[in-house]
Amino acid sequence: MKKYIVFIGVFVFCSLIFCGCFKEEKNLSDMDLIKEKGYITVGVRNDAYPFGYKNSKNERCGLDIEIAQEIAKQIFNAYDYGIIRYVDVSARDRISKLNSKEIDILVATMSVNEKRKLVIDFSTPYFVTSQKIMVRGDSKISHLNYFNKKGRICVVLGTTGEKIIRLMAPNAYVVGAKNYREAFEYLKTGAVDAILGDDCILKGIINLNDKEKNNYKIIGRSYSNEYYAVALRKTPESKELLEAVNAAIVEILDSKKINIIKSHYKL
Numbered sequence: 001m002k003k004y005i006v007f008i009g010v011f012v013f014c015s016l017i018f019c020g021c022f023k024e025e026k027n028l029s030d031m032d033l034i035k036e037k038g039y040i041t042v043g044v045r046n047d048a049y050p051f052g053y054k055n056s057k058n059e060r061c062g063l064d065i066e067i068a069q070e071i072a073k074q075i076f077n078a079y080d081y082g083i084i085r086y087v088d089v090s091a092r093d094r095i096s097k098l099n100s101k102e103i104d105i106l107v108a109t110m111s112v113n114e115k116r117k118l119v120i121d122f123s124t125p126y127f128v129t130s131q132k133i134m135v136r137g138d139s140k141i142s143h144l145n146y147f148n149k150k151g152r153i154c155v156v157l158g159t160t161g162e163k164i165i166r167l168m169a170p171n172a173y174v175v176g177a178k179n180y181r182e183a184f185e186y187l188k189t190g191a192v193d194a195i196l197g198d199d200c201i202l203k204g205i206i207n208l209n210d211k212e213k214n215n216y217k218i219i220g221r222s223y224s225n226e227y228y229a230v231a232l233r234k235t236p237e238s239k240e241l242l243e244a245v246n247a248a249i250v251e252i253l254d255s256k257k258i259n260i261i262k263s264h265y266k267l
Contacts, residue, residue, distance in 0.1 A: 027237055028237070029237045029238075029239070029240050029241070030104060030232075030233070030235075030237050030238045030240070030241040031075070031240040031241045031244065032240075034075060034104055034241070035075070035076075038083065039082065039083045039084060039085050040068075040071070040072055040075060040083065040084055040085070040104050040105065041084075041085045041086075041087060041102070041103045041104045041105075042068045042071075042072075042084055042085070042086055042087070042103060042104065042105055042106075042107055043086075043087050043088075043089040043094055043097055043098060043102075043103040043105070043106040043107070043108050044060070044062075044064055044065060044068065044086050044087070044088065044089065044107055044108050045062075045064065045088070045089065045090075045108045045109055045179075046060075046088045047090075047179040047180055047181050048062070048064075048108075048109050048179075048180060048201050048204075049062070049180075049201070049204040049205065049207075049208050050062055050063060050200075050204045050207075050265035050266070050267065051063050051064040051108075051109045051200075051201065051204075051228075051265075052064045052065060052107075052108060052109070060086055062265065063127065063261055063262065063264075063265055063267065064107045064108060064109065065086075065107075066261045066264070067107050067126055067230070067248075067249070067252070067261070068084060068086075068105075068107045069084065070248045070249075070251070070252055070257075071105070071107070071230070071244070071245050071248045071249075072084045073248070074244050074245075074247055074248035074251070075241075075244050087102060087103050089103070089106065089108050090158065090178060090179060091156050091157060091158030091159045091179070092157050092158035092178070093158075094106050094108050094110065094158070094231075095116070095119065095120060095231070098120060098231060098232070098233060099119065099120070099233060101233075104232075104241070105230055105231065105232050105241070105245065106120075106230065106231035106232075107230050108231075109198065109201065109228055110122075110228060110229060110230070110231045111159075111160050111198075111226040111227060111228060111229075112125060112227045112228075112229050113160060113163075116231075119234060120231045120232065120233065120234050121231070121232045121233065121234045121238060121242060122229040122230070122231055122232075123229045123230035123231075123232070123242060123245045123246050123249055124229065124246050124249045124250060124253075125227035125228060125229045126228060126229065126230070126249050126252065126253065126258065127200075127227075127228040127258075127267075128225060128226070128227055128228070129198045129199050129200040129201075129225075129226045129228070130198070130199045130222035130223070130224060130225055130226060131160065131161060131164050131196060131197065131198065131199070131222065131223040131224040131226065132196075132197070132198075132199040132202060132218050132219070132220065132221075132222055132223065133153075133194045133195070133196055133218065133219050133220055134187065134194060134195045134197070134202040134205070134206070134216055134217070134218050134219075135187075135193065135194045135216070135217060135219055136187065136193075136215060136216055136217075137214055137215045137216055137217055139193065139194070139217075139219075141193060141194060141219065142219060142220055143220055143221075144165075144168045144169050144172075144196070144220070144223060145168070145169060147165075147169045147171075147172035147173070147193075147194070148169045148170070148171045148172060149171075151172075151173070151193040151194070152173045152174075152175055152191070152192040152193055152194075153165065153169070153172055153173070153174060153175070153192060153193065153194045153195070153196055154174070154175045154176070154177050154183045154186050154187065154191075154192040154194070154195045154196070155174060155175075155176060155177070155183075155195070155196050155197065156176075156177050156178070156179060156180055156182075156183055156197060157176040157177065157178065159197065159198075160224065160226060161196045161197055161198075162174075162176075164196060164223050164224055165196055168223060175191065175192050180195075180197065180201055180205060183195045183197065184205050184209075187216070188212075196223070198226055199218065199222065200267060202218050203218065204265075206218070207266065230245050230249070232245065
């Protein structure tokens with residue numbers, strides 16, 4: 001009798017284990033999870049006019065916001081503001097927020113480079129810009145090499161500007177800023193003599209400060225080409241989502257819709 005009870009106990013235990021294993025679902029893809037919850041969570045900037053910012057009504061605006069809307073339409077086959085949840089990211093924390101799964105994708109002035117490709121995947125690029133210098137209107141500075149000898153230059157931490165300044169002006173006195181708003185404040189108050197950053201965002205700063213437009217200028221050559229793309233996690237579960245993102249971007253580019261979006265922001 002005891003042997004019979006032991007046998008039944010072992011049988012039940014093994015059955016529970018087997019059933020548990022049998023019921024264990026295959027890892028859902030990122031696309032499956034997005035459709036299951038009914039919305040996509042997108043990391044965006046709120047400090048990078050004209051790509052990601054809030055207007056006077058506290059509404060999300062910018063080229064990146066419109067790109068995100070096109071991606072959501074591709075996934076859900078509908079335009080509906082309810083199918084997107086936005087999360088503010090900075091240049092420093094955007095990759096960590098992506099890889100920690102706080103967000104599904106990044107549409108946040110994200111430049112493609114080889115170092116980043118080691119930890120995240122990129123879509124087809126949707127915008128091309130370059131690194132340039134912005135100075136005050138009366139400045140005599142004409143080249144990045146100036147900062148090897150004197151002056152102070154600001155870069156936004158976590159951007160490709162950090163790499164460029166180390167390569168092009170290794171002896172420069174560099175001041176780090178959390179975002180472009182802070183960088184501009186440093187330039188405006190004289191704490192730095194220049195900002196090194198993405199040309200399109202530097203132009204946006206000047207356009208946004210219309211009353212002071214003549215007090216600042218962008219000078220010299222381009223120090224790099226920057227290809228903005230959507231960033232995704234570098235996992236097999238992201239493959240289907242990457243395909244959907246690329247399909248949306250290809251449609252935007254092929255239909256020339258990107259030119260209409262650019263025109264909204266004088267790009």
